[in-house]
Amino acid sequence: MARRHLIIGGGTAGMNAIRTIREEETERSTITLVSAEKPYSRMVLPYYLDRSIAESHVFTATARVLAGWGVTTHLGKRATALDTKANVCTLDDGTTVEYDDCLIATGSSAVRAPVPGADGPGVHSFWTLDQARGVLAQIQPGRHVVMVGAGFIAFTILNSILSLGAKLTIVEVAPRILPRMIDDSGAGLVQTWLEKNGVAVRTGAKLTRIDDVKGRRRLKMAAGGDLVADVVIMATGIRTNLAWLKGSEVTINQGIVVDDHLRSSVPNVYAAGDVAEGRDLISQTNAVHAIEPTAQEHGRIVGANMAGKDVRYRGSLIINIVEVCHLDVASFGAWDDTKAETASGVKADRPAYRKLLWRGDRLTGAIILGPSSDIWTTNDVGMLKGLVQSGVSLGPWKAHLKKNPFDVKPAFIATKTTSRLLPETILGRPSKAPGETPVAV
Ligand SMILES: Cc1cc2nc3c(=O)[nH]c(=O)nc-3n(C[C@H](O)[C@H](O)[C@H](O)COP(=O)(O)OP(=O)(O)OC[C@H]3O[C@@H](n4cnc5c(N)ncnc54)[C@H](O)[C@@H]3O)c2cc1C
Numbered sequence: 001m002a003r004r005h006l007i008i009g010g011g012t013a014g015m016n017a018i019r020t021i022r023e024e025e026t027e028r029s030t031i032t033l034v035s036a037e038k039p040y041s042r043m044v045l046p047y048y049l050d051r052s053i054a055e056s057h058v059f060t061a062t063a064r065v066l067a068g069w070g071v072t073t074h075l076g077k078r079a080t081a082l083d084t085k086a087n088v089c090t091l092d093d094g095t096t097v098e099y100d101d102c103l104i105a106t107g108s109s110a111v112r113a114p115v116p117g118a119d120g121p122g123v124h125s126f127w128t129l130d131q132a133r134g135v136l137a138q139i140q141p142g143r144h145v146v147m148v149g150a151g152f153i154a155f156t157i158l159n160s161i162l163s164l165g166a167k168l169t170i171v172e173v174a175p176r177i178l179p180r181m182i183d184d185s186g187a188g189l190v191q192t193w194l195e196k197n198g199v200a201v202r203t204g205a206k207l208t209r210i211d212d213v214k215g216r217r218r219l220k221m222a223a224g225g226d227l228v229a230d231v232v233i234m235a236t237g238i239r240t241n242l243a244w245l246k247g248s249e250v251t252i253n254q255g256i257v258v259d260d261h262l263r264s265s266v267p268n269v270y271a272a273g274d275v276a277e278g279r280d281l282i283s284q285t286n287a288v289h290a291i292e293p294t295a296q297e298h299g300r301i302v303g304a305n306m307a308g309k310d311v312r313y314r315g316s317l318i319i320n321i322v323e324v325c326h327l328d329v330a331s332f333g334a335w336d337d338t339k340a341e342t343a344s345g346v347k348a349d350r351p352a353y354r355k356l357l358w359r360g361d362r363l364t365g366a367i368i369l370g371p372s373s374d375i376w377t378t379n380d381v382g383m384l385k386g387l388v389q390s391g392v393s394l395g396p397w398k399a400h401l402k403k404n405p406f407d408v409k410p411a412f413i414a415t416k417t418t419s420r421l422l423p424e425t426i427l428g429r430p431s432k433a434p435g436e437t438p439v440a441v
Pocket of ligand 1: 008035079108126273291
């Protein structure tokens with residue numbers, strides 16, 4: 001059994017792996033963590049931005065906790081090379097770390113639109129804690145923030161920007177907002193809702209350059225007039241942090257290609273989270289799912305396998321859920337499958353929208369939208385996710401849902417989806433209480 005575990009990356013995947021190794025191992029092993037940043041959760045940064053949590057609350061483990069777990073740390077250092085023949089990782093200060101097995105969990109970084117001025121003053125990304133600090137220092141009541149990109153990450157910080165009293169304009173090059181999360185009909189309803197709530201939205205809008213004009217930013221647009229902003233946030237995508245693995249034996253496609261135990265092409269090297277190209281629950285093909293639940297589940301599976309267990313991963317479900325100006329917007333699974341059978345319903349006045357997608361009598365994807373105050377929005381988010389995740393055969397309830405896409409509850413109850421999902425755990429065993437560990441990861 002591997003005695004020396006090396007974890008590269010102290011984000012969600014890395015921390016879940018460490019925690020699971022300690023839970024599952026039968027003999028005490030050595031764990032070394034190399035991470036460019038201290039362990040924290042990127043997902044909570046929007047709450048730090050709107051000041052509902054203090055900066056100290058973003059961290060997932062302090063130095064004392066890591067010491068308590070018996071983890072040797074190299075924090076603030078980057079892995080720069082992995083010699084998979086010698087089982088040695090080299091860090092940016094020249095330190096070398098030997099391992100028996102290793103986890104690559106280096107996550108992703110924000111990418112800016114490739115236009116002149118994108119790296120100039122007043123232009124920010126929002127992906128790391130450092131970047132969040134930069135944005136927080138700039139946003140003040142009355143200031144005009146232009147968000148370039150209307151994807152999921154942009155939407156996670158939209159409420160925070162508004163709650164700080166800033167004026168917000170969103171520009172998106174695609175013909176609709178949330179292009180990789182919801183369809184045209186849903187996007188139209190969300191855009192109208194945002195505009196009613198004072199957010200200006202420009203779709204099909206191509207940014208060509210950003211100039212500094214007397215301390216403000218002028219965003220030159222290909223058409224439709226320029227914009228002047230105090231703060232620009234580029235939410236224009238992410239890239240996996242894998243360049244440092246160039247020349248290693250590890251096979252990389254969109255991410256590190258992993259098998260159903262999350263092992264890479266090098267058997268004692270695992271990958272998890274944003275960098276892993278693992279099994280998609282619905283299609284059973286490989287995909288990169290850069291979302292928190294995948295990073296958590298991957299980390300748990302890898303941790304158990306590193307600890308000597310034999311745990312297969314069933315695959316991860318794409319889950320996107322955001323709330324903007326008290327409107328819940330969610331999509332699950334293969335929501336954009338053009339070959340699926342579909343049914344949809346819209347109540348434009350609320351607004352509320354459901355789109356359901358089937359392969360055979362199994363629900364494989366869904367889009368849900370509705371006011372957060374409407375109990376059926378929240379309930380349907382949970383129930384539709386359950387139906388997609390469980391892959392339950394809907395039988396006659398398929399016809400019911402096709403006719404009544406808003407009436408999810410009877411189908412959910414009749415198919416006994418809760419009793420199918422309740423006993424399911426990632427590691428195939430009942431979950432354990434965190435014991436004396438003061439943080440849950
Ligand atoms: C603002 C924001 C909001 C989000 N909201 C949601 C949400 O609501 N729902 C959702 O599902 N997902 C959300 N996400 C995405 C989610 O946070 C990521 O999918 C998740 O953090 C991925 O975890 P990870 O462990 O793979 O990578 P990360 O959390 O990115 O951790 C990677 C770690 O590796 C370190 N690292 C990088 N390169 C190296 C190197 N060469 N050597 C050593 N260390 C290195 C980094 O410093 C970091 O500590 C959000 C992300 C952001 C930024």
